[in-house]
Amino acid sequence: MSAPPTRAEPTLRRLTPADTPAVLELLTAALAGGPTGSRSADFFDWKHRRNPFGASPGLLAETPDGRLAGVRLFLRWEWHDAAAGRTVRAVRPVDTATHPDFRGRGIFRRLTLDLLEQVADDTELVFNTPNGNSLPGYRGMGWRELGRVPVALRPVHPTAFARGARAALARREAGRAGPPRCSLPTAADWFAAQPADDTGPLGELLRERAAADRADGRLAVARTPAFLRWRYGDAPGLDYRVLTCHRGTELTGLAFGRPRRRGPLTEFTLADLVVRPGDRTSAARLLRAAARSGCDHVATHLSPGTEAAGAALRSGYLTAPRTGLTLAARTPAGPPPAGLALSSWRFSLGDLEVF
Numbered sequence: 191m192s193a194p195p196t197r198a199e200p201t202l203r204r205l206t207p208a209d210t211p212a213v214l215e216l217l218t219a220a221l222a223g224g225p226t227g228s229r230s231a232d233f234f235d236w237k238h239r240r241n242p243f244g245a246s247p248g249l250l251a252e253t254p255d256g257r258l259a260g261v262r263l264f265l266r267w268e269w270h271d272a273a274a275g276r277t278v279r280a281v282r283p284v285d286t287a288t289h290p291d292f293r294g295r296g297i298f299r300r301l302t303l304d305l306l307e308q309v310a311d312d313t314e315l316v317f318n319t320p321n322g323n324s325l326p327g328y329r330g331m332g333w334r335e336l337g338r339v340p341v342a343l344r345p346v347h348p349t350a351f352a353r354g355a356r357a358a359l360a361r362r363e364a365g366r367a368g369p370p371r372c373s374l375p376t377a378a379d380w381f382a383a384q385p386a387d388d389t390g391p392l393g394e395l396l397r398e399r400a401a402a403d404r405a406d407g408r409l410a411v412a413r414t415p416a417f418l419r420w421r422y423g424d425a426p427g428l429d430y431r432v433l434t435c436h437r438g439t440e441l442t443g444l445a446f447g448r449p450r451r452r453g454p455l456t457e458f459t460l461a462d463l464v465v466r467p468g469d470r471t472s473a474a475r476l477l478r479a480a481a482r483s484g485c486d487h488v489a490t491h492l493s494p495g496t497e498a499a500g501a502a503l504r505s506g507y508l509t510a511p512r513t514g515l516t517l518a519a520r521t522p523a524g525p526p527p528a529g530l531a532l533s534s535w536r537f538s539l540g541d542l543e544v545f
Contacts (some may be wrong), residue, residue, distance in 0.1 A: 205248030461540030
């Protein structure tokens with residue numbers, strides 16, 4: 191039985207490594223097991239302390255008797271403005287929870303606004319993808335909606351997919367348990383065979399891609415071997431898989447995604463796809479290979495103007511109506527910069543995927 195609620199006003203303090211067990215307990219109580227099914231210290235450390243963009247700033251709300259009333263973390267992120275040759279330092283609000291005994295007392299708002307003040311000196315942009323329940327609260331704290339990031343789907347077996355989609359809408363039980371079966375190799379094993387630095391085929395592919403993207407004025411993540419290894423190879427419990435495309439011994443493209451359950455369906459979430467500039471053939475090969483993962487369908491985002499977007503139709507991908515992620519943003523000090531819009535970004539789904 192939980193302790194009786196107290197009316198003592200919680201005070202805010204910075205999160206420390208020693209707080210991890212209590213934070214994981216609160217997040218589990220409020221948000222269940224998260225994307226991996228259980229909240230481990232290893233996953234928390236990977237996400238918030240081994241992030242190549244920097245350790246996550248966090249705040250706790252604590253009562254005078256030491257009870258944890260709430261937690262709020264911001265995930266560090268960086269967007270590269272290739273046209274201007276500069277990096278935009280950003281944060282993404284994640285992992286927030288309020289203990290049931292303290293809900294309705296403004297703790298979420300206090301934690302968020304105080305943490306915005308703390309990151310103001312080294313952060314230019316705050317962005318996230320709130321759901322319908324949390325969006326009104328973010329609007330009330332100065333966030334502005336920039337639009338909806340569309341999701342493209344590729345049903346593998348259209349009849350079975352339609353049947354599963356109807357069941358999902360009816361909120362029927364999944365009917366299957368355990369992790370989805372997937373025939374693709376794991377990203378962890380693939381990275382284990384790659385050089386630790388940017389030498390080798392992967393580094394060559396990413397350098398060629400980065401050089402071509404300098405002409406693109408949109409904000410994008412600078413994909414380096416170190417970033418991709420952290421994001422997809424080292425993620426504990428997320429089961430990312432890899433797809434590669436070669437021309438002889440030349441690596442012409444690669445993609446990362448993960449199998450997951452979506453109600454009665456299994457989905458391959460295609461998070462990232464990188465090909466050599468102009469190579470729609472490799473993009474199409476990777477998109478088609480994702481459909482052979484063993485899942486019922488593939489879901490991804492195809493950023494306009496990319497090789498993947500150009501190859502989507504002939505690879506069987508269509509933008510799904512009434513789906514997608516709502517992008518919202520602000521600066522630590524207030525509204526987002528003038529002119530910032532959904533079209534200002536070149537996303538992969540992995541940039542916005544909740545993990």
